[in-house]
Amino acid sequence: MSDFLTIPRQDHDDLVIAAYMHRGYKADEAAEGARLAAEAARHGIRTHHALKALHLDHLFGSATGGCVPGAEIEVLPGRFAASEAWNANKKLGQSVAYRAIDRAIELADQYGIAQISIDNAFHYLWGGGYVMAAAERGYIAYTNCTSTLAEVVPFGGKFPTLGTNPHSWGFPTMDASGFPLVIDWATSTVAMGRVQALKREGKQLPPGSAVDRDGNPTTDPHQVASLLPFGAHKGYGLSLINELMGALIGGSLPTHRGRPVPKEGEKSTSAFYFQIIHPDALSGRDFAEARTQMQNLTAVIHDILGHGNDKAMLPGQLEANARKESDACGGLLFTAAEVEEFNELNRELQRPEWKV
Helix, strand or coil, X not given: CCCCEEECHHHHHHHHHHHHHHCCCCHHHHHXXXXXXXXXXXXXXXXXXXXXXXXXXXXXXXXXXXXXXXXXXXECCCCCCXXXXXXXXXXXXXXXXXXXXXXXXXXXXXXXXXXXXXXXECCCCCHHHHHHHHHHCCCEEEEEECCCCCCECCCCCCCCCEXXXXXXXXXXXXXXXXXXXEEEECCECCCHHHHHHHHHHCCCCCCCCEECCCCCEXXXXXXXXXXXXXXXXXXXXXXXXXXXXXXXXXXXCHHHCCCCCCCCCCCCCEEEEEEEECHHHCCCCCCHHHCCHHHHHHHXXXXXXXXXXXXXXXXXXXXXXXXXXXXXXXXXXECHHHHHHHHHHHHHCXXXXXXX
C-alpha cells in the first residue's frame, strides 16, 4: 500500500460532514453521506468515495435543485404488506438508501421478504455498501438504480440513452469466507467515476470502454463522451432491466435524467429498488448430510473454490482485503492526488489542511 497515504477516519468524516452542511444539508444527512463515503474508501472503492459524491452533488444536486437538502421521504399508501413505495422528494440518496435498507429488514423479519421502490431520488453512489451492511446483519440483499445521467450507448447504437445502472447483491457468507459476498457492478464497462479517477491520476482507460464525441473508441479519459456496456448485449440487457424497473416505479425518460426538464410535468430524477430476503424464508429444510442452512452455504462455496481452484476469488474479496489494509493502517487510504483534492475542499471551507 506504499502508493497510498493514511487519513484518520475522523478527519475524513469531519470534512465531508462540514462540506454537506455548508451546502445546506441537515446533520443526519451529512453524517450518512460521510458514512457511505468512508465505507467506500475503506473498501477500496475509488470510484464512489467522497470526491465523487461531492462532485456529483455540485453538478446535479444541491447546487442545481436535483437534490433538496432536508427533504422528507413520503411513504405512499399501498395494499401489499411486505412492499412499500416511497417518494424521496429529491432527498440525499445515501440517506434514503440507508433508511430503505433498515425498513426492508424490518419487513423481512416479519414477512420473510420485502421490497421498497423509490421514486424522485438522487443517486445513492456505491450500491455495494448498502447490501454489504445488510449481509453483515444476516440477510440477502439486492438493489439497483437508474443513474443520474444517460451516458451509456446501447448495444448496436451510437447515442447514449442508458445510465451506468448498477446492480448490487449481498450474501451473508461471513462464516463461509470471513466476509459478506458482494456482487456489485455497473453495467458499463467502467463506471464514470473510474474515468474521473483515471483522469485525476493521469492514466488511460482499458480498450473498449468508451467513445469520444464523434463515436470513436478512446482510451483517453479526457476525451470520453460516452461509455459502452460491458459484455456487449449482456451488459446492455442488465442495464435495460434498471431502466424498465425505473419506468414502472415512476422514472421518466433516461435522456432527461440529471438535466433541466424540457417541459412542465416532465421528470429528471432517478429511481431505486431494494429487496431484502430473510434466509429462513428460502429454506427447503432438506440439506445433504443433515447440514444446517449456513453449513450448506459454506459447503457450496468451498466446493466452488476447491478442485484446484485455489487461485479463484469470491466477489467481495478485494473489498474485504482493502478493508483489512485500511484498518491495519488506522485510517482511510487515499492517493496523493486525492488528498490534494480533499485539501482544496479544506481550503474552500477555511479548514486546516490535512497533514499526512
